[in-house]
Amino acid sequence: MSTIRHNWTKEEILDIYNKPLMELMYEAATVHRLHHDPNTVQVSTLLSIKTGGCPEDCGYCPQAARYHTDIEGNDLMTVSHVKAQALRAKASGSSRVCMGAAWRNVKDGPEFDQVLEMVRTINKLEMEVCCTLGMVTENQAQRLAEAGLYAYNHNLDSSEEYYKEVISTRGYEDRLETIDNVRKTNVTVCSGGIIGMGEKESDRAGMLVALSTLNPQPESVPINALVAVEGTPLENQKPVSIWDMIRMVATTRIVMPEAQVRLSAGRTEMSQEGQAMCFFSGANSIFAGDKLLTTPNPDVNEDMKLFDVLGLNPQKPFIKKMQPTSIEAKDSQFHALGEKPKWTRPDHKIERNEEAKQKAKVLK
Numbered sequence: 001m002s003t004i005r006h007n008w009t010k011e012e013i014l015d016i017y018n019k020p021l022m023e024l025m026y027e028a029a030t031v032h033r034l035h036h037d038p039n040t041v042q043v044s045t046l047l048s049i050k051t052g053g054c055p056e057d058c059g060y061c062p063q064a065a066r067y068h069t070d071i072e073g074n075d076l077m078t079v080s081h082v083k084a085q086a087l088r089a090k091a092s093g094s095s096r097v098c099m100g101a102a103w104r105n106v107k108d109g110p111e112f113d114q115v116l117e118m119v120r121t122i123n124k125l126e127m128e129v130c131c132t133l134g135m136v137t138e139n140q141a142q143r144l145a146e147a148g149l150y151a152y153n154h155n156l157d158s159s160e161e162y163y164k165e166v167i168s169t170r171g172y173e174d175r176l177e178t179i180d181n182v183r184k185t186n187v188t189v190c191s192g193g194i195i196g197m198g199e200k201e202s203d204r205a206g207m208l209v210a211l212s213t214l215n216p217q218p219e220s221v222p223i224n225a226l227v228a229v230e231g232t233p234l235e236n237q238k239p240v241s242i243w244d245m246i247r248m249v250a251t252t253r254i255v256m257p258e259a260q261v262r263l264s265a266g267r268t269e270m271s272q273e274g275q276a277m278c279f280f281s282g283a284n285s286i287f288a289g290d291k292l293l294t295t296p297n298p299d300v301n302e303d304m305k306l307f308d309v310l311g312l313n314p315q316k317p318f319i320k321k322m323q324p325t326s327i328e329a330k331d332s333q334f335h336a337l338g339e340k341p342k343w344t345r346p347d348h349k350i351e352r353n354e355e356a357k358q359k360a361k362v363l364k
């Protein structure tokens with residue numbers, strides 16, 4: 001029997017992570033079968049609704065304005081463009097659209113109103129809608145919920161200790177506060193992280209402690225393998241091995257049995273056999289489409305061929321939770337408060353981020 005625990009320790013999680021691989025995969029697959037249909041995998045489409053020009057200094061991100069990458073920035077997409085993309089995603093088997101904007105935090109105003117309209121539009125297409133827009137206040141989370149948002153993504157990225165080595169422009173506690181604000185609504189939480197940023201195994205375990213001790217645990221946990229993009233501070237990181245990815249997926253499955261574990265960035269570096277072992281070990285969601293925000297991703301037809309080979313079926317929308325109702329802007333109970341929240345800005349020095357910034361200045 002498997003129960004949800006909220007008191008996992010780093011040592012316990014490390015013990016699981018370092019089990020002999022066959023034993024780890026078997027245990028994860030067993031937990032997976034107790035909580036999910038092992039032949040169903042959710043297909044989500046990630047849409048970058050506002051690309052580049054971000055003021056943050058996330059060391060892995062090509063969208064940070066301070067680094068020199070070849071990302072083309074775009075203003076906020078129109079609602080009709082988003083609708084067209086969502087319809088295309090639905091036709092190719094996606095049940096969820098995740099919209100990402102390269103913002104530090106949500107600001108009340110016309111752009112946020114436009115995002116709320118996008119949420120209403122996609123929800124009416126009977127697809128799950130997720131947003132990742134940076135930090136949000138409780139009022140903003142409530143307005144997203146009213147518009148019909150199904151999930152909000154806000155990754156913890158790594159352990160609290162290693163987070164400070166990757167990002168200096170915001171604090172871990174703000175991430176947790178945003179998750180808490182989302183939890184005050186009926187929107188589900190999507191939160192995970194990235195491996196391969198130079199962290200230790202204990203940091204991977206630390207991130208899983210932070211996520212699994214949330215009560216309730218996140219409904220969705222993306223596990224990304226770093227895609228090292230030229231021009232970012234992490235450009236020289238070696239790719240993570242598939243074995244590390246399988247261990248991370250399996251451990252996540254064991255400590256968060258109910259969560260939808262998402263095999264996210266870095267799939268282009270994985271063989272189909274490697275991906276199959278991740279599915280066996282408890283991954284039950286992928287992102288479809290040839291781009292993941294700005295980094296490459298396998299072609300959707302390739303994914304569907306792999307599903308055929310493995311006998312996997314795409315998950316239908318609203319299996320885990322009912323479709324929310326979209327309330328029109330004019331009937332909304334929650335209005336913009338014009339808040340100016342003081343999100344943390346630690347601004348400590350991270351040598352490799354500084355170097356990448358200086359190099360970018362010279363190149364620009």
Ligand code: SF4
Nearest residue numbers: 054056058061064102
């Ligand atoms: S990860 Fe998000 S917040 Fe960080 S730089 Fe990229 S777009 Fe900005």
